[in-house]
Amino acid sequence: MAIPRLTHEERDAALAELTGWALRDDGLAIVRTFKFADFAEAFGFMTRAAIEAEKADHHPEWFNVYNRVEITLTTHDAGGLSVRDVSLARLIDGFV
Numbered sequence: 001m002a003i004p005r006l007t008h009e010e011r012d013a014a015l016a017e018l019t020g021w022a023l024r025d026d027g028l029a030i031v032r033t034f035k036f037a038d039f040a041e042a043f044g045f046m047t048r049a050a051i052e053a054e055k056a057d058h059h060p061e062w063f064n065v066y067n068r069v070e071i072t073l074t075t076h077d078a079g080g081l082s083v084r085d086v087s088l089a090r091l092i093d094g095f096v
């Protein structure tokens with residue numbers, strides 16, 4: 001399914017509004033690292049995020065070690081950032 005990439009203006013506006021998310025060096029994804037008290041907290045957060053991601057049919061790339069979760073959001077179908085990444089970032093931020 002083709003979904004349009006954000007324009008540079010849309011991307012910059014989204015980044016200004018999102019807390020803690022940064023543009024990846026290549027400009028094709030946004031990234032944020034979350035830290036929790038322990039593994040149980042981190043994995044609980046991942047579980048909640050996974051359920052919402054599945055509902056939205058939009059899935060994070062992520063990496064977890066103990067209490068740290070590094071998340072990369074990009075839209076594979078668009079080859080870069082789309083509005084779906086911004087929506088998922090907002091949802092994920094609601095679980096912190």
Ligand SMILES: C[C@H](O)[C@H](O)[C@H]1CNC2=NC(N)=NC(=O)C2=N1
Nearest residue numbers: 057058059060074075076077078
């Ligand atoms: C067929 C299915 O809807 C697509 O493959 C969805 C699934 N989850 C996805 N997740 C992400 N991050 N990007 C996508 O382009 C994407 N596409």
